[in-house]
Amino acid sequence: MPKLIYERPVLKKLNANTINKFGSYTGVQPVKEIAGVPVKALIEDYGSPVFVLSEKQVRRNYRSAYRAFSTRYPKVQFAWSYKTNYINAVCKIFHAEGSWAEVVSGFEYRKALGNGMPGNKIIFNGPAKSKEDLHLAIENDSLIHIDHFDELQQLITLGYQTKNKPRVAVRVNMDTGTYPLWDRFGFNYENGEAWTAIDKVIKSSPLQLVGLHCHIGTYVTAVSAYRTAAQKLSALALRCKNELKHMIEYLDLGGGFASTNTLKGAYLPAVDTVPNADDYAEAISNALLNAGFEKYELPMLILESGRMLIDDAGHLAGTVLANKRLGDGRRSLVVDFGVNTLFTSLWYDHQISPAGDFEPHTENMAIFGPLCMNIDMIREQINLPVMNPGDHLVVHKVGAYNMTQWMQFITTRPAVVLIDEHEQTHLIRANETLEYVETPEQLPAHLNAGI
Ligand SMILES: *Cc1c(COP(=O)(O)O)cnc(C)c1O
Numbered sequence: 178m179p180k181l182i183y184e185r186p187v188l189k190k191l192n193a194n195t196i197n198k199f200g201s202y203t204g205v206q207p208v209k210e211i212a213g214v215p216v217k218a219l220i221e222d223y224g225s226p227v228f229v230l231s232e233k234q235v236r237r238n239y240r241s242a243y244r245a246f247s248t249r250y251p252k253v254q255f256a257w258s259y260k261t262n263y264i265n266a267v268c269k270i271f272h273a274e275g276s277w278a279e280v281v282s283g284f285e286y287r288k289a290l291g292n293g294m295p296g297n298k299i300i301f302n303g304p305a306k307s308k309e310d311l312h313l314a315i316e317n318d319s320l321i322h323i324d325h326f327d328e329l330q331q332l333i334t335l336g337y338q339t340k341n342k343p344r345v346a347v348r349v350n351m352d353t354g355t356y357p358l359w360d361r362f363g364f365n366y367e368n369g370e371a372w373t374a375i376d377k378v379i380k381s382s383p384l385q386l387v388g389l390h391c392h393i394g395t396y397v398t399a400v401s402a403y404r405t406a407a408q409k410l411s412a413l414a415l416r417c418k419n420e421l422k423h424m425i426e427y428l429d430l431g432g433g434f435a436s437t438n439t440l441k442g443a444y445l446p447a448v449d450t451v452p453n454a455d456d457y458a459e460a461i462s463n464a465l466l467n468a469g470f471e472k473y474e475l476p477m478l479i480l481e482s483g484r485m486l487i488d489d490a491g492h493l494a495g496t497v498l499a500n501k502r503l504g505d506g507r508r509s510l511v512v513d514f515g516v517n518t519l520f521t522s523l524w525y526d527h528q529i530s531p532a533g534d535f536e537p538h539t540e541n542m543a544i545f546g547p548l549c550m551n552i553d554m555i556r557e558q559i560n561l562p563v564m565n566p567g568d569h570l571v572v573h574k575v576g577a578y579n580m581t582q583w584m585q586f587i588t589t590r591p592a593v594v595l596i597d598e599h600e601q602t603h604l605i606r607a608n609e610t611l612e613y614v615e616t617p618e619q620l621p622a623h624l625n626a627g628i
Contacts, residue, residue: 204560205530205531205535205539205560205561205562206530207530207531207532207533207534207535208492208530208531208532208571208573209532209533211229211231211492211494211571211596212229212231212232212233212234212596212600213596213600214229214596214600214602216494216532216569216571217532217533217569219494219594219602220494220496220569222602223592223594223602223604223608224591224592224608225494225495225496225513225569225591226493226494226495226496226513226514226518226591227493227494227495227591227592227593227594228491228492228493228575228579228580228591228592228593228594229491229492229493229494229593229594229595229596230267230487230490230491230576230593230594230595230596230605231490231491231492231595231596232270232490232595232596232597232598233596233597233598234489234490235267235270235271235486235487235490235576236270236274236598238485238486238487238489238490239255239270239271239274239276239486240274241454242255242454242458242480242482242485242486243255243274243275245453245454245455245457245458246454246458246461246462246478246480248458249458249459249462249463250458250461250462250465250466250475250478251475252475252476252477252478253477253478253480254277254427254477254478254479254480255271255275255276255277255479255480255481255482256276256277256278256279256298256300256429256479256480256481257271257272257276257277257278257279257481257483257486258279258432258481258482258483259278259279259280259281259285259288259289260280260281260285260483260578260581261432261483261484261486261487261577261578261581262483262487262491262576262577262578262580262581263285263288263580263581264580264593264605264606265288265291265292265605266595266603266605267487267580267595267605268288268289268292269292269293271486272292272293272294277294277298277299277300277479278292278294278298278299278300279299279300279302279432279481280299280300280301280302280303281301281302281303282303282305282306282310283306283307283309283310283313286299286301286310286313286314286319287313290317295317296314296316296317296318296319297317297318297319297320297344299314299317299319299320300319300320300322300429300479300481301314301319301320301321301322302322302324302348302390302392302481303324304324304325304328304361304362306321306324306328308331308335311328311331311332311335311343312335312339314343315332315335315336315339315341315343316339316341318341318344319344320344320345320346320387320388321343321344321345321346322345322346322347322348322363322388322390322429323345323346323347323348323363323374323378324348324362324363325363325364326374329374329377329378332345332383332384333381333383333384336381336383336384337383342383342384342385343383343384343385344385344387345378345384345385345386345387345388346386346387346388346389346390346427346429347363347364347371347374347375347378347386347388347389347390348362348363348364348390348391348392349363349364349365349366349371349389349390349391349409349410349413350362350363350364350365350366350371350391350393351365351366351367351371351391351393351405351406351409352366352367352405353393353394353399353401353402353403353405353406353409354399354401354402354405355393355394355397355399355402359392359393359394362392363390363391366409366413371413372413372416375389375413375417376421379417379421379423380421386417386423386425387425387426387427388425388426388427388428388429388476388479389410389413389414389425389427389428389429390428390429390431390479391406391409391410391429391430391431392431392432392433392481393406393431393433394433395432395433395483395484396433396435396436396440396484397433397434397435398435398450398451398452400452400456400457400459400460401460403430403457403460403461403464404460404461404463404464405464406430407428407430407460407461407464407465407468408464408468410428410430411428411464411465411468411469411470412468413425414428414470414476415468415469415470418474424474425476426476426477427476427477427478427479428465428476428477428478428479429479429480429481430461430478430479430480430481431480431481432480432481432482432483432484432485433482434452434454434457434482434484434485435447435451435452435484435485436451436484436485436488436489436574436577437451437488437489437574438488438521438525438526438527438574439525439526439528440524440525440526441523441524441525441526443526454485461478462478465478483577483578484577484578487576487577488574488575488576488577489573489574489576490576491574491575491576491577491579491580492571492572492573492574492575493514493518493519493571493572493575493579494532494569494570494571494572495512495513495514495569495570495571495572496512496513496567496568496569496570497510497511497512497513497564497565497566497567497568497569497570498511498512498513498547498566499511499566500563500564500565500566503543507541507542507543508540508541508542508543508563509542509543509544509545510542510543510544510545510561510564511545511546511547512544512545512546512547512555512570513546513547514546514547514555514572514591515545515546515547515548515553515555516546516548516552516553516554516555516584517546517548517553517583517584517585517586517587517588517590518546518579518583518590518591519546519555519572519575519579519583520578520579520582520583520584521575521577521578521579521582522554522555522556525574526556526559527555527556527572527573527574527575528572528573528574529544529555529556529559529561529570529571529572529573530570530571530573531561531562531564531568531569531570531571532568532569532570532571533568533569535562535563535564536562536563537562538562538563539560539561539562539563540560540561540562540563541558541559541560542558542559542560542561543556543557543558543559544556544559547588548586548587549587555572580593580606585609585614589608589609589610589611589613589614590608590609591608592604592606592607592608593605593606
C-alpha cells in the first residue's frame, strides 16, 4: 500500500455570497461620487457624517410622479409633505416645480409661509392645530383639513368671528383592505362619522366645504388600497352632490406611496417589489374616472406624496471608526453615524456602499453607530468588504424623514449639502454647534455662581 501523502490543512474564509458560473458576485460596488461630486471632497469640506441631497434627483422624481398622474387624469396638484423633509432649500425646489405645501403643525405652517407659499396653496392637516394656528390659516385662506369634531366646532366658532369663510376639507379614514386599520386620523367612513361631519360642515353657514381628504398609511405597497380609497372618497363626493346639492372641488388622496428602500424583515429587495408612480396613478385615476362624475365636474386630484419623491435623492456619507469581532466571532464595524442621525435605520435595511476601492474579500458584518446604547444598530447584517478606520462609506436613500426626525443626542446634528444640477455643492443646513444647542438653555442664578 503506497504511503498516503500528508497535506497540510488550510483555513479558508467562507464568503456569504454564492458562486455562480460567472464567478462570485458580492453585489458590492464602490460609490465614490454622489451626484458627480467625490465623497472624499464632500467629507473634507463639510465634515463626517454629512447628508447629501441631489437637486437633479428631487426634480426628476417630482416630474416623473407628476407625469404619471397628469397623463391619466385632467386636474392634478401635488402638495409637498413638509414633515418628510422641511429644510427650506428642499421645500423651495418642490414649490418651484409647482408643488403646494402640506403641513401638519403651526410650526410647519409658518415655515411654508416663510418659503413664500401663498396661504391658499397651503394644506393644513393634523390632529393638533391650536386656535392661533387655525386663526392664522383662516386669515390666509388656507385649506384646513378637519381631523375631529372638536376641531370642527372650533372652526365654526372662529368662522363666525372672521370675515373670511374658512375653506375646509373633511379628513376621512376607512377600511382599504390593508391592516392594521389607520383609523386614528379624521372621521371614519364605515361607521358613518365621515358623512355626519360632511353634513355638518355643509349645513354650518360659516364654513365652506371644498374638499375631502384621506391619507391611508405610509409605505403602502397595495395599489388596491388606493383604488378603494379613491372609490370611497368619490362616493362621498357624489353623495354631497346628489343629496345636498354641494359640489366638492377636490379629492386629496394623501401620500403613503412606497420608496424603494427595503423594509426590515422584507424577503425581497424593494426595488423588485414595490409599485412605482405609474402603478399608483393607474389605480387612483381609473377609480376616479369611473366613479360616476360627469366629465366637467371631475374634482381636482391632490397628492401629498412624501417619501417616494425624496428618499433616493438623499445619501449619507460617513466614516468607519473601528473594526471589531463580536463575542460570536462575527465582524462588526463602528461608524460615525447612529440611529440619532439616521432614524430610518430603525425601519429600513439601508443599502450601504464603501466609498473607496476595496479588497475582493467580503464578509457578513454588523454595523453599529457611535452611541453608547445597544439599540444603536445601523445594520444587523450586511455583506461588505473589510474596511478600516478612516475609510468612508455611503448610505443610500436617506432623503425622507431623517432630516426631520434626527435626534440631537450626545452630539450635534451633521451638515446637509445640496448638489445642484450643475454639480455645485451648497451648504443648506450647517452642522450644529454646542453653542447652538445651548442657546435656549438658562441657568438659575443660584447655579451660576461657579463651583
Ligand atoms: C406624512 C404625511 C404625508 C406623507 O406621507 P408619505 O408616506 O411620506 O408619502 C402625506 N399626508 C399626510 C397627512 C401625512 O401625515
